[in-house]
Amino acid sequence: MEGNARLLITCTDRPGIVAAVSGFLTQYGGNITELDQHTTDPDRGSFFMRVAFRIRDAEPPAHWLKTEFRQEVAEPFGMDWQLSFTTEHKRTAILVSRPNHALLELLWRWSRRELPAALTGVISNHPDHREPVEGFGLPYRHIPMEQGGQQAAEAAMLEQLRDWRVDLVVLARYMRILSPSFIAHYPSRIINIHHSFLPAFAGADPYRQAFERGVKLIGATAHYATSELDAGPVIDQDVIRVSHRDDVAHLRERGREVERSVLARAVRWHLEDRIAVWGNRTVVFGT
């Protein structure tokens, strides 16, 4: 049983970190329900930890704890950290182009409360999905990307994301390359699903690339989007077996199942603060 609060911590490794964090939580009445840590290189490397705990007075969330933790633990240990409460869902927007399978997977899981997100709405460069999105009670913004109009379109997208006070952006098969300045607004907070087992077949039309290479496995990769296309920190991947009997259309059809499950898992892990970014890699806790 997870607690009602969680800490995600990254810092330079040194003795006493776990004791300092657990001692702090004990002092302020926190009861640890889950603790996971990873050290890259004892005494010199990086230290990562995720602690889930129950804290009384968490309704409303005990934001006062952030001040105390910063002063008593985070600053003395030089930590990068975040403290979140399970009642506060991350405000999440979905960007999509024409393929709708990843979008519908997220909407369906959200509607069944299997995805702890506060969905704010959907933005697309196509009008195709207005009806199903509004059917889920969510706003739909069609912002077309006219030829040569990327800057204007991205400005409109960023304005909408600001209006929705978005924390997390999910690219559910959004098929336009985002500019470095767009990416910079949401560092490690844009999750993309790429429809190949990266690093194989980055870029456009990976299923055709896979068919022409004659591979026996295809897959999907959820990663944080960076300014370098399909090269950001990998969050989750999976593969399925294929054969000479599968043409490109069949690869696309069979690949959609993997894309949907990999993206949903990656988004849920981010929403549950299970992912620490370490350079161009991730540490994913408790999965």
Ligand SMILES: Nc1nc2c(c(=O)[nH]1)N[C@@H](CN(C=O)c1ccc(C(=O)N[C@@H](CCC(=O)O)C(=O)O)cc1)CN2
């Ligand atoms: N800055 C980033 N933007 C996007 C990323 C990313 O990792 N960093 N991922 C893509 C999604 N994607 C694959 O998953 C992808 C989308 C589009 C293309 C592509 O080449 N599209 C067009 C060119 C469109 C354009 O120039 O904007 C094409 O087919 O030629 C490749 C991969 C989403 N954005």
